[in-house]
Structures are given as structure tokens and as C-alpha cells.
Amino acid sequence: MKRISSLALGSAAFVFAFAAQAAGPAKHHDHGEPTGRPPEQLGKVSFPTSCDPKVQPLFERGVALLHSFWFQEGFKTFNAVLQQDPNCAIAYWGIAVNRLLNPFGGQPGPKFYQEGAAAVAKGKSSPAGTQRERDYLDAIAVLYDDSTNKPWREKLVAYENAMAEVVKRYPDDNEAAVFYGLALNIAHDLNDKTYAKPLKAAEILERLFKQIPNIPASRIS
Numbered sequence: 001m002k003r004i005s006s007l008a009l010g011s012a013a014f015v016f017a018f019a020a021q022a023a024g025p026a027k028h029h030d031h032g033e034p035t036g037r038p039p040e041q042l043g044k045v046s047f048p049t050s051c052d053p054k055v056q057p058l059f060e061r062g063v064a065l066l067h068s069f070w071f072q073e074g075f076k077t078f079n080a081v082l083q084q085d086p087n088c089a090i091a092y093w094g095i096a097v098n099r100l101l102n103p104f105g106g107q108p109g110p111k112f113y114q115e116g117a118a119a120v121a122k123g124k125s126s127p128a129g130t131q132r133e134r135d136y137l138d139a140i141a142v143l144y145d146d147s148t149n150k151p152w153r154e155k156l157v158a159y160e161n162a163m164a165e166v167v168k169r170y171p172d173d174n175e176a177a178v179f180y181g182l183a184l185n186i187a188h189d190l191n192d193k194t195y196a197k198p199l200k201a202a203e204i205l206e207r208l209f210k211q212i213p214n215i216p217a218s219r220i221s
Contacts, residue, residue: 050133061077071098074094074098078095092126097140100112100116104186123137160180160186160197164180184197
């Protein structure tokens with residue numbers, strides 16, 4: 001029998017920890033801190049951007065806060081980035097991801113969804129950064145695209161596929177791999193008893209954790 005790692009089992013268990021919430025009415029809260037961890041023990045994020053170098057540490061803190069599901073503080077952080085560098089388009093990506101709140105809780109409520117959609121629109125209309133940054137924005141945009149009237153589950157699968165393309169284009173981008181792992185988990189069909197997507201996510205995150213022990217990937221495994 002093929003051995004399944006403890007991290008793989010953890011990833012599958014993580015999906016089921018939110019199963020009842022995902023199956024029922026979505027409940028989102030714009031607050032919270034990582035349970036059992038001091039808030040600022042966020043791990044190490046490396047996410048190069050074309051933004052003003054002075055906001056780079058603040059932006060990377062915002063990404064780490066995404067991994068820790070600390071939504072209120074993350075929202076403040078990405079907005080602080082934009083206050084210091086209004087042309088930092090990738091910060092709008094951060095806001096769009098942040099406004100999903102708990103991604104296992106179903107589609108966010110109207111207020112948060114509208115804020116995320118507005119962030120995507122602003123990001124796309126901002127001066128061009130790098131193609132990589134545009135690809136991140138394009139990926140998250142599929143969750144806020146109402147032009148096709150797709151149900152939320154189909155949007156999640158489309159987002160998973162979009163992040164797979166980002167990983168393919170930037171194979172050395174660890175953060176792309178982390179967000180792809182999360183996309184696999186949230187797109188998982190709870191009726192699929194093979195757990196193919198959570199186990200694939202766990203393989204990705206386990207590899208990253210072995211390479212970079214302090215990477216926040218451990219928070220979504």
C-alpha cells in the first residue's frame with residue numbers, strides 16, 4: 001500500500017474540519033487570529049513585486065497574514081501598502097484574496113464580495129506591473145467574474161485551474177505553489193472520496209515545508 005504522509009492526511013483532515021461550514025450557510029467574520037499562535041509568528045514570505053521597495057516588507061507581511069487567516073489586520077496592511085505606493089497593483093490582488101475571508105466558508109457575503117470585485121477592477125486598471133503580477137490578478141479575478149453566471153463551485157474550479165497555470169509559468173515561485181495548494185483544497189468536492197485534490201495539495205505543501213521550514217504553507221496543511 002502506498003504510504004500517505006502525515007502532512008497529506010493533515011491536509012485531507014483540514015478540508016473536513018470545514019466540511020459542515022462549507023455545506024451549510026456561509027459564515028464569514030472579518031477578524032480572528034491564528035489559533036494557538038502569537039499573531040506575529042507568521043513565517044517567512046518571499047513574494048517579489050515591482051512596487052516601491054519601501055513597501056515590500058509590508059506587502060509580504062500582508063501575504064503572511066493571508067496564510068494565517070488574520071483578515072482584519074491583513075486588510076489594513078494591504079491598504080497601508082497602497083497608501084504608501086498607490087501604483088502597487090499587486091496589493092489589490094492581496095485585498096481581493098483577503099475579501100474571500102475564510103475560503104472554506106463558501107462565497108463571501110455581498111459586502112466582502114463587492115470589496116473584492118472592486119479591488120480586482122482597480123488592480124486591472126492600475127499601471128502595468130510585471131506579467132507575473134498580472135497573472136496573479138487574472139487568477140483571482142475568476143472568482144469575482146459575474147459575466148458567465150457560474151455558480152460558486154464552478155468558479156472555485158476555474159480558480160484552481162488558473163492558479164495551476166500560474167505555477168506552470170513560474171515554477172520557482174513558492175507563493176504560487178502555496179496558493180495553488182489552497183485552491184486545490186477549497187475546490188475539493190466533498191463527495192470525492194479519493195481526496196485527490198487535498199492529497200495533491202499536501203504533496204506540494206510538504207515539499208515546500210521540507211525546503212523552507214518557516215514557510216507559512218504549514219498553516220494550510
